[in-house]
Amino acid sequence: MPRTRTSTSYPLPRTIQLLEYVHTPPRPVVDDDTRATFPAILARDHYRCAYCGRKGADTVDHVFPKSRGGDESYGNLVAACAPCNQVKADRTPEEAGMPLLWIPRAPRADLKRQRAIWRDLTPTP
Ligand SMILES: [Zn+2]
Numbered sequence: 345m346p347r348t349r350t351s352t353s354y355p356l357p358r359t360i361q362l363l364e365y366v367h368t369p370p371r372p373v374v375d376d377d378t379r380a381t382f383p384a385i386l387a388r389d390h391y392r393c394a395y396c397g398r399k400g401a402d403t404v405d406h407v408f409p410k411s412r413g414g415d416e417s418y419g420n421l422v423a424a425c426a427p428c429n430q431v432k433a434d435r436t437p438e439e440a441g442m443p444l445l446w447i448p449r450a451p452r453a454d455l456k457r458q459r460a461i462w463r464d465l466t467p468t469p
Contacts, residue, residue, distance in 0.1 A: 369413025376419030378450050385421045388451045390462060394422035395432065395442045397465040401425045407448060409434040418450040 380388075382404040393401040405424035408414035411434045422444065424432070432440045446461050 369415075376417055376448070376450050378418045379416055380418045380421055380450075382421075384451075385418070385448075386423050388418070389423035389448075391423060392462060392465070393425040393428050394444050394446065394448070395424055395428040395437075397445050398425055403429045405429045405432060407444065408436060419448055422448045 385404045386401065389401065390399075391401050392399055394405070401423040403424050403426050404421050405428070406414040406416070407420050407422055410416075414420050428442065432442050437444050445465065
């Protein structure tokens with residue numbers, strides 16, 4: 345089939361109207377976009393609170409608050425005990441003065457380092 349060359353000109357618009365604005369929320373503290381379930385987060389963190397280090401954490405905290413656009417990814421969720429989760433509330437760890445004991449990541453990353461942190465947090469008899 346022979347190619348044909350066409351030439352058409354269009355006038356440039358003076359203004360462009362924005363019909364829809366897609367709000368992009370601020371990025372979470374740690375960039376790992378894989379969506380996670382709450383049971384997966386509790387298992388990844390071995391039911392240890394990311395703020396006080398105690399065992400038996402049974403809630404999941406959004407590091408960057410969900411109310412401010414924080415997502416449910418491995419990089420934004422940590423296991424937390426109910427008291428720490430309640431005290432932190434809708435604040436970032438920095439705002440709440442509650443630094444994370446580890447940086448939340450997908451389970452495959454830094455597993456060896458994570459185990460060393462848990463070992464260091466375990467009191468010796
Ligand atoms: Zn705690």
